[in-house]
Amino acid sequence: MTDDSELAGLRRNAEGGAAPDLYRWATALLRRGAAEPARAAYARAAAQGLAEARIEFARMAMHGIGGDTDLSAAHAALDQAERAGSAVAGYFIALMAVGRGDFAAAEHDRRLLAAVRAEYPPALRAAALLFGRRHDDEAAQNACLQLLERASARGDAIAARLLAERLLRGEGCAPQPQAAAELIGQLRAHGARIELPPIAVGAPAQRDAAPADAVSLADAAQPVALAPLSAHPRVAQADALLSADECRLLVAQAQPSLRPSQTVDERSGRAVPNALRDSSDASLDPAGEDLALRLAQWRMARAAGLDLVHGEHLTVLRYAPGQAYRPHRDYLSPQAQARDRPQAGDRLRTVCVYLNAVEAGGATEFPHAALAVTPQAGRALVFDNLDADGRPEPASLHAGTPVLAGEKWLATLWLRERPYRAF
Numbered sequence: 467m468t469d470d471s472e473l474a475g476l477r478r479n480a481e482g483g484a485a486p487d488l489y490r491w492a493t494a495l496l497r498r499g500a501a502e503p504a505r506a507a508y509a510r511a512a513a514q515g516l517a518e519a520r521i522e523f524a525r526m527a528m529h530g531i532g533g534d535t536d537l538s539a540a541h542a543a544l545d546q547a548e549r550a551g552s553a554v555a556g557y558f559i560a561l562m563a564v565g566r567g568d569f570a571a572a573e574h575d576r577r578l579l580a581a582v583r584a585e586y587p588p589a590l591r592a593a594a595l596l597f598g599r600r601h602d603d604e605a606a607q608n609a610c611l612q613l614l615e616r617a618s619a620r621g622d623a624i625a626a627r628l629l630a631e632r633l634l635r636g637e638g639c640a641p642q643p644q645a646a647a648e649l650i651g652q653l654r655a656h657g658a659r660i661e662l663p664p665i666a667v668g669a670p671a672q673r674d675a676a677p678a679d680a681v682s683l684a685d686a687a688q689p690v691a692l693a694p695l696s697a698h699p700r701v702a703q704a705d706a707l708l709s710a711d712e713c714r715l716l717v718a719q720a721q722p723s724l725r726p727s728q729t730v731d732e733r734s735g736r737a738v739p740n741a742l743r744d745s746s747d748a749s750l751d752p753a754g755e756d757l758a759l760r761l762a763q764w765r766m767a768r769a770a771g772l773d774l775v776h777g778e779h780l781t782v783l784r785y786a787p788g789q790a791y792r793p794h795r796d797y798l799s800p801q802a803q804a805r806d807r808p809q810a811g812d813r814l815r816t817v818c819v820y821l822n823a824v825e826a827g828g829a830t831e832f833p834h835a836a837l838a839v840t841p842q843a844g845r846a847l848v849f850d851n852l853d854a855d856g857r858p859e860p861a862s863l864h865a866g867t868p869v870l871a872g873e874k875w876l877a878t879l880w881l882r883e884r885p886y887r888a889f
């Protein structure tokens with residue numbers, strides 16, 4: 467059957483108006499890039515009470531796909547689906563709460579737990595990473611490994627890769643290189659090539675937030691301890707902001723979309739090779755963000771004293787030996803601001819998290835402060851791009867110095883003065 471005859475068949479079925487047929491047709495439309503009619507068809511199936519359709523409609527409405535962003539419609543659809551028993555809908559309600567920092571509440575813990583019990587892989591993965599943050603707690607480390615295993619058994623390749631890394635390095639268990647190699651072999655056989663640099667992060671400063679056996683989103687909401695490095699420009703650092711699992715998650719999620727770095731040409735508005743940096747980078751699409759990734763980004767935003775809604779799309783950079791980010795400032799030109807959500811204002815702060823330790827080179831330098839920060843996995847660097855009056859701060863000049871050996875992985879979140887994201 468050709469693609470078109472398949473679509474025509476699905477459309478004929480959908481004309482009957484039954485929710486499962488509408489759902490299948492919508493999914494086929496979406497796969498072909500026809501977002502608007504897909505959203506409308508999901509909405510019709512959702513109106514008949516089909517949980518999957520309510521969730522897909524909600525996802526399109528929250529991200530403004532196939533129509534305007536409509537958070538209240540998204541919430542209404544998710545609420546209905548949750549009340550009708552969908553644990554996945556509850557997972558998305560918790561996910562939406564992350565943007566404004568409203569997630570560390572018992573109702574969201576209950577939602578996450580329900581989605582874990584329903585074996586929903588993104589929930590299993592998020593819960594695993596929450597338990598994984600509790601370094602000195604053997605039961606929590608065990609729970610982390612078991613949840614990663616359950617997610618991989620459900621086909622979550624990234625969870626499988628994170629599990630392999632823990633087995634290889636003996637994190638939360640005795641080292642099991644053989645089991646790790648087998649897992650990686652299975653992933654490769656299925657076409658999932660995820661290459662991770664060696665990543666090790668020490669224990670984060672953690673206060674005990676919840677009983678050891680309960681999954682708790684409060685584990686992600688621990689206060690961030692910032693160490694000031696310079697007053698002018700304002701630069702600070704927070705070690706172990708992200709866990710080793712989270713650093714690996716960011717590398718793994720960015721890998722498939724890494725491209726040679728480009729910038730948008732001010733005059734033409736077109737993407738051109740970037741004269742400032744010769745790294746590769748990937749911008750992670752918020753529509754594909756899962757709970758674990760959003761929690762990691764929220765922590766990054768919190769390190770800057772802001773909520774995730776201020777964050778642009780997370781960028782992950784990879785520098786090979788010889789590659790660098792020449793001296794630059796992160797604030798935007800008026801044209802760049804006008805082009806990309808002007809209501810959000812300029813880039814107030816930048817948060818960079820090193821995702822691995824670089825063999826040699828790759829420090830971030832601030833010439834005006836005579837400061838060089840050494841990459842270390844999980845370490846966050848926070849700096850202001852604007853002065854106290856909100857004007858561009860020239861002293862915020864900084865550079866990623868050339869990598870001399872090994873590779874450097876970095877995640878950057880540029881945070882605007884006012885909310886940039888809807889949630």
Ligand SMILES: O=C(O)CCC(=O)C(=O)O
Nearest residue numbers: 791829830865866876878
């Ligand atoms: O690679 C670095 O150390 C700096 C990165 C940077 O300046 C940025 O992402 O804006």
Ligand SMILES: [Fe+2]
Nearest residue numbers: 794795796864
């Ligand atoms: Fe920068």
